[in-house]
Amino acid sequence: PPSLPNYFYNNLKQIVQTRDSIMILNEMVHDARVIRMGAKHLPESIRNWMGDSIGRWEGDTLVVDTTNFNSKTQFRGASETLHIGERFTRVDERTLLYRFTVEDPSTWDRSWSGEYPWVASSEPLYEYACHEGNYALGSILHGARLDEAEAAARKNGQK
Secondary structure (H helix, E strand, C coil): CCCCCCCCCCCCEEEEECCCEEEEEECHHHCEEEEEECCCCCCCCCCECCCEEEEEEECCEEEEEEECECCCCCCCCCCCCCEEEEEEEEEECCEEEEEEEEECCCCCCCCEEEEEEEECCCCCCCCCCCCHHHCCHHHHHHHHHHHHHHHHHHHCCCC
């Protein structure tokens, strides 16, 4: 957090809600963030890559408070005192308005905020994976086409 648009591709998100938690899966780098609903923050000695996110409902708005980041978080120069507040509000059938406020007195002299819409998509979510400069991709696709050809030949009784 905060969830910023990062590239021109792989920007889709999947949200899964259970009774006790909400998971937000980011397509890019397939980060899965778990928001514990109605919980208390973990002790300060427990620090996570994406912080410790707890959520609550204010009417139809999901309010998330995230603290306890570790030193590897590296969000725009922030320190372990990074604190992020987020609000997710459904504004229509296909749109969530995502608002966030970032605070870190060790990094910035005042908090800063932003917002942007998350529009629903019917596009499939893809696994993000690097293929070592895509050198192997040609061989991967060639092997897949050979498997398809063999399957078709078996279906037609040729093998």
